[in-house]
Amino acid sequence: MWTHAFHKLLESLRRASFSSFLALEHLQDFIYYAYTFYTGLLEEQTLRTFRAGWLEALGDLARYRMAIAAMVTGSQAPGPEELTAAAVSAVLSASPPPSVPPSSAADHASNMSAKSSSASEKPAARIDDSPSPSVGLAAAKLLDVEPEKERWRGIARDWYAQGLADTPGNGKLHHHLGLLSREKEGEELRAVYHFVKR
Numbered sequence: 001m002w003t004h005a006f007h008k009l010l011e012s013l014r015r016a017s018f019s020s021f022l023a024l025e026h027l028q029d030f031i032y033y034a035y036t037f038y039t040g041l042l043e044e045q046t047l048r049t050f051r052a053g054w055l056e057a058l059g060d061l062a063r064y065r066m067a068i069a070a071m072v073t074g075s076q077a078p079g080p081e082e083l084t085a086a087a088v089s090a091v092l093s094a095s096p097p098p099s100v101p102p103s104s105a106a107d108h109a110s111n112m113s114a115k116s117s118s119a120s121e122k123p124a125a126r127i128d129d130s131p132s133p134s135v136g137l138a139a140a141k142l143l144d145v146e147p148e149k150e151r152w153r154g155i156a157r158d159w160y161a162q163g164l165a166d167t168p169g170n171g172k173l174h175h176h177l178g179l180l181s182r183e184k185e186g187e188e189l190r191a192v193y194h195f196v197k198r
Contacts, residue, residue, distance in 0.1 A: 002057050006034050010064060017071065028068060035061050052170065055163035059176060062156035069149040153180055171197070 013030060016023035035058065041047055042054045157180055163173045178194035181187040 002053070002060075006057070007060075010034070014064070014067065017068075024068070024071070027064075031061055031064050031068070052163050052167045055159050055166070056173060056176070059156045059159035059163065059173075062152050062159060063176075063180070065152040066149050066156065069147070069152060073147070073149070153184065156180060 009030065010027070013023055013027035017027050038054050038057050038061065042051065042058070047054075157177060160173045160176050160180070164170060164177075167173070174194045174197040178191045181191035181194060
């Protein structure tokens with residue numbers, strides 16, 4: 001079922017998504033449909049004998065989501081893709097326009113927007129002139145959000161590991177885990193372990 005009903009269509013959509021944004025959207029929708037389909041099969045008690053196949057398919061679908069996350073973040077405009085301390089520091093260190101003194105950059109921007117929205121020469125009435133609240137560097141360090149690709153890598157690893165728990169001698173699942181570990185920096189030894197276990 002995986003080979004004929006899902007994998008061929010997923011591969012066709014993946015290849016087409018390199019040149020078509022519409023194909024990328026259809027690929028994402030189809031992956032979520034297939035993911036829902038396989039989790040439904042996994043919950044069926046009458047199909048328990050096929051559980052290893054369902055777990056492998058769920059891991060493969062998570063790997064497709066990893067590929068999509070890499071494609072989407074690679075096609076976005078350059079800039080920080082996550083909220084990290086480095087990204088916050090980079091934004092804070094950016095200087096205001098040269099004609100405006102650094103100490104009054106926020107006041108200048110608020111005055112300009114107030115003047116442009118006002119019909120007369122008087123600035124529009126404001127309730128609070130205090131600067132907008134900031135998360136702060138300490139809180140930003142704690143908000144180090146995991147990239148989507150890494151989140152799906154963990155999900156794929158969990159599905160494959162669950163399959164290995166059910167069928168410990170399955171070399172194909174070790175191969176999949178080796179591929180996941182090979183792509184991650186610092187997990188080369190784990191990749192070798194899984195490839196040897198295969």
